[in-house]
Structure formats: structure tokens, C-alpha cells
Amino acid sequence: MDSVRVMSLRDDATAALTSRMPARLDPPMAFRDAFAALFDAHFPRLFRFLDRLSGEPELAADLAQEAFVKLYRRGSFPDAPEAWLISVAMNLFRNVKASRSRRRRLLTVSRGARAHSDPPPAPDEGCERAEARRRVRNVLDGMTERERSLLLLRAEGYSYRDIAVSLRLNEASVGVLLARAKEAFRASYEDAFDAP
Numbered sequence: 561m562d563s564v565r566v567m568s569l570r571d572d573a574t575a576a577l578t579s580r581m582p583a584r585l586d587p588p589m590a591f592r593d594a595f596a597a598l599f600d601a602h603f604p605r606l607f608r609f610l611d612r613l614s615g616e617p618e619l620a621a622d623l624a625q626e627a628f629v630k631l632y633r634r635g636s637f638p639d640a641p642e643a644w645l646i647s648v649a650m651n652l653f654r655n656v657k658a659s660r661s662r663r664r665r666l667l668t669v670s671r672g673a674r675a676h677s678d679p680p681p682a683p684d685e686g687c688e689r690a691e692a693r694r695r696v697r698n699v700l701d702g703m704t705e706r707e708r709s710l711l712l713l714r715a716e717g718y719s720y721r722d723i724a725v726s727l728r729l730n731e732a733s734v735g736v737l738l739a740r741a742k743e744a745f746r747a748s749y750e751d752a753f754d755a756p
């Protein structure tokens with residue numbers, strides 16, 4: 561995500577916050593400055609994690625922004641702000657997923673297929689790249705939520721401590737669980753796509 565888009569999203573988030581907050585509840589400048597620094601440093605990484613988790617860039621941007629909005633409304637930083645943001649974003653993602661699941665059950669099969677199908681790919685899109693992305697997405701979707709989250713959080717460079725806090729794991733077990741998740745991904749990918 562380029563810096564112009566991040567700045568635009570930060571400006572949008574700030575505008576949304578200030579329009580919803582009464583002036584007398586305006587947070588101190590020190591918090592706002594620290595919040596802006598945290599946003600600049602960690603929004604792109606949280607966005608990429610959510611994008612990879614969901615496969616939907618627009619949804620990922622909305623969820624990442626909403627997590628930061630919740631932090632801003634809180635008015636103070638938790639002990640581990642990065643892990644807190646991950647936890648909030650994952651809860652928001654689960655809520656969206658559950659809501660979509662309920663809607664799909666209520667829709668007829670034909671209406672549901674039209675409403676939730678992907679738009680047709682552009683003719684100039686790289687077929688190999690799209691196929692590789694589809695394969696990875698299929699394997700990730702077949703994994704447990706914990707394994708998928710471990711892999712995607714680590715791919716975004718989050719520390720074992722942040723991963724442990726956000727997924728409610730013992731920090732000492734993150735390495736082992738991550739190794740198992742990598743092996744499970746590798747085995748599933750090979751079984752699904754390298755078989756003759």
C-alpha cells in the first residue's frame with residue numbers, strides 16, 4: 561500500500577473520529593501524536609495481514625481502519641498496542657465472516673451465487689499469478705484459523721510476543737506452532753497441487 565493511500569486512510573479515520581467525538585472529549589495532543597505515529601508505523605502491516613486473511617483489499621482496509629478507530633476512541637494505549645490492534649481486527653473480521661455466512665444461508669442459491677461471486681478477471685491479468693494466488697488461498701482456507709493466523713501474522717513480521725498475545729498463546733510455544741503450521745501448509749499444498 562503506497563504512502564499516499566495510507567495518508568488518505570489516516571485522514572479519513574481522523575475525520576471520522578473528530579466528527580463523532582464531542583469537542584470536550586478531545587484527547588490530549590500527546591496521545592494524538594503517539595496515535596498518529598502508531599498508525600503510520602503499523603497500519604500498512606495490519607492492512608496486509610487482513611488483506612491476506614480475507615483476500616479482499618477493501619474489506620481489509622475497512623477493518624484495519626476500524627481497529628484504529630476503536631483504539632483512538634479508547635483514548636489510551638493498552639500494554640501491547642500492536643497485539644491489541646490485531647485482536648480487535650480479527651474480532652471484526654470474524655464478525656463480518658459470521659454475518660456473511662448468515663446472509664448466504666438466507667439467500668437462495670442462484671441469488672447467493674450472483675451476489676457473492678467474484679467479478680470476472682481482466683483479460684490482461686497474469687494467469688499464472690492468479691492461479692498461484694488461488695492455490696495459496698485454497699490451502700489457507702483449508703487450514704485451522706489458528707494456523708492461518710500464525711502464518712499470516714509472521715509473514716507480516718509480527719514478533720512472537722505480539723502473535724502470542726493476539727492469539728492468546730504461550731510465547732514459548734509460538735515457534736513450535738508456527739513450524740507445525742508451515743509444515744501443514746506445505747503438505748496440503750503439495751497434496752493438492754503436486755499430485756499426478
